[in-house]
Amino acid sequence: MKALCYHGPYDVRYDSVDDPTLRDRQDVLVKVSACSICGSDLHIYHGAGAAFTEGVGFCIGHEAVGEVVETGSGVNTLRPGDRVMIPGAVGCGSCSNCLRGNVRNCQKGQQQVFGLGPALPGSQAEAVRVPFGDFNLGLIPDGVSTDQALMLTDAQATAWFGCRNAEIAAGDVFVIIGLGPIGLMAIDTAKIMGAGRIFAIDPIKERRDIAARLGADPMPPEEAIEHVRSETKDRMADKVLEAVGADATISMALEMVRREGVVSVIGVNKNPAFPFPMGMALSKGVTFRIGTTSPPETWRELVPLVQQGRLRPEQFITTRLALSEGAEAYRQLDARSPGVLKTVITP
Template sequence: MKALVFNGPKNIQYESFDDPIITNNRNLILKVEKCSICGSDLHMYHGDVIGTKLDYSQPMPKFCTGHETIGEVVEVGSGVSKHMIGDRLVIAGGKGCGQCKRCLRGEINLCEQSGLGGDVGAYGIMPGLNGGHAEYLEVHFADISAVKIPGGVSDEQAILLTDALATGYYGVKMANVKPGDSVAVIGQGPVGLMAAEAALAVGASRVYCIDPDEARRNLSAHFGGIPLSPAEAIERIREDTNGIGIDAVIEAVGVGPTLKQAVRLLRWGGSLCVLGILQKGTELPLQIMQAKSLNFHAGIAGVVNLWEELIPLVQGGRIQGKGVFTHEFSLADGAEAFRLFDAHEDGVIKVMMTL
């Protein structure tokens, strides 16, 4: 088959790769129809570090990239009961062991095998768990980690359900956003935009959408967000809250300056959820967080356990994801898609790749 293959930092190439086979009877083979690039893929692209083990600046075996994928089932393992050949599926961005109590509840992000080695984790970020930027993908533990594309959900929305929308919604839940709350979302890439739209969908009274890129932050206005530049955010929010501060902040960048801004924006007793992938040495103002009695969460979305709540919000039109996909490429031009997405050229927000 053909696939986008990681050959080192800023060296992702469209090339031949071995076809996947079913390695466990609970798995299936998906013929990929559409896929996308996640912002977290850029850490790999830059040669950064993810977690404690993945240092992309160091040599490693080749692997297919990508964890945002939809497509059609073409082969099914004997242990798969929920899916059959011809079904069109949304695939969760990651996999767990498929057997522990966390995985069986859909909390793949909390798999009990995490940290014990093996190929638990997101598709397409490491050797041994090839991703969906390819003509075919082996989907692991498919009864747990995949769902049929529901009626009333477009292909673009289905791609968002694989990761970006689920992650944004996870931020809303972990920041404990309640009806009537004021919310700020720092970073208006795809995940930040989805977090902002999801916050409004669950009843937030005001959602401030903060980003230095005017075009990105202004995209939030069509679903009711309040676009702000970082320079004006603190003063505007203090004015709007009579100096008290905001109820919840969702940080979708993962760098020191935005984390510090998040803490400054919050009221005493407010909630902060960090979705941005943090690099080693990232500073967090813990002394201020403690003094303000902030609630804090940083984590990776489970995706699967969020679908039951999320899919009806999409089907009912409360979350639409309009305007997130700004560019479309063929998979064969995936190297250029990565370059454009990384460079933030031509107003790019999110890239769709088709086969």
């Protein structure tokens, strides 16, 4: 089959690779109908990342939807022809955390992310093997389009996870730092959770303009702290979502939050020695949360919101390319090319 494979920094190739096969009785093979590139995939593209696995020549990607083509003998709930969402990570499906949908804390150590290395090849491919398929795959419900389902596999789930970790309460002043697709999805998410005023920070004017259309108060980073200080009369933000992962933006989040406020970090930071401002956080009594989402844990809440039209994550899809154009897709996203937010790739 054909797939996008990592061959070193800034070197993604459209390769021929072996077709995936069933390796366990609980495996499911899925023909990929659409996949997309996550911002965290760019860490692999650059050659390193917080969870990067050394090696080259492996399939990348962890956001996809498709159709079941084959199931192992131990699979009970899925049949060939089923349309499914493939979440970014998989778990064992039987421990207490997995049974709550909390894949990221699989107690049996089975948690793996697609496309970080050879152990679990990614989904930017014509087909993918999904371990523990009964648990890890989600049927695409009626009233949910392919594009919407694709956004639920990671991006919208991450926005929901980050906002939920921020403990947004009715009327809160909420700040979002970083207006990639996830940060932009967080605007409507925060509204649903009850946020009052929403400030949105990004250096790219095009993205700030989108945030304004969604009802947020946009601003560039260099003006952000003083603007929020002025608008809140020195109280600062109740809750802050950091969706970049840079040292500077995490520090900004901690400075921008009020005393006894909450900072939620969903950006991936590559610095193993991040200089956390412990003194400031201690004196302000800040609650600091960081982590990655388990998409199945969010689907019970997100699917109805998408079906009702209250969340429209598909609106951030700007670009559609063939799998054979994958290298160009990565180049565009890495360069933050004008007009490019979320790219859907079709095998």
